[in-house]
Amino acid sequence: MDEEIDLDALEKRMSGALSALRGEFASLRTGRASASMLDPVMVDAYGSSMPLNQCATINVPEPRMVVVNVWDKGLVNAVDKAIRNSGLGINPVMDGTILRLPIPELNEERRREMAKLGGQYAESARIAIRNVRRDGMDQLKKLKNDGMSEDDVKLWSDEIQELTDKKIAEVDKVLEAKQEEIMQV
Template identity: 70%
Template structure:
């Protein structure tokens, strides 16, 4: 009856890749003692009556390893951008120089490095959960097709496909976490 069942593994992979992309974004926002323009990506500024990403109100640059600068295009927004950075929880104290906001990145102490390692672990676990949820969706589709008359061999084949995809994604998450924790602990 359902010999033509075709699981959309591309869709499952795309959704798992989305979880991985989200993890990379979260990792980029972690301050590791090194300046990075991506650490300001989650910062939103109240500009012109709506919350706007910081990179849409100014140019974010990294002129040296321990300094990020934001060149705000509209002088009227400098105070709002500074306030958004202060309230972002990044632990950075902005310094004003006209329309340029300088963000010196302080050295991390050992305790803060451990905390950041734990936060990175939480981000990775969240990504693993997302990948497993996508796996569960795929397995549910297979079970439904089995109920519609799929052969047991086909069921095993598709379950193996989904499991292999899941295992490779979980491995990627673990590798990304390992790399991020090594970067955080690097002095």
């Protein structure tokens, strides 16, 4: 075969979608404190919006507590406001430039919401993987029009589909593990 589809590139793009999903899952709250749960929090500081971790240090001293040490005293109120408005359901306790975030126990309804949100994240990852598959199939159509044999087209098509199925199965496995973690009391 002198004409080929770059399966490694397709797999790399599919793995990127899976990595993005893992990052989104890290920010989902499971009842345990984690510094990554504050990753999506954006703070209005110095005339622009910046991630919380670029204007404060985030520590997890105990399983149900996150401590945010704001570097600039003038930003403490902005950080407090950003955390309250983030939708995480956390109310910071201010102590000078330090904000203590007690992580409340998740109730059953909130756990279900989190599990549903995890499902939405997983579906986005599946869509991204299918889009990569479609790109691969489009490349295949071009090669077929350029004279690739039917047998080679079938072979490559099966390879791309097998890769897609494998990556979607990984998404499902990661989702199942995360939902189990969320629903654990």
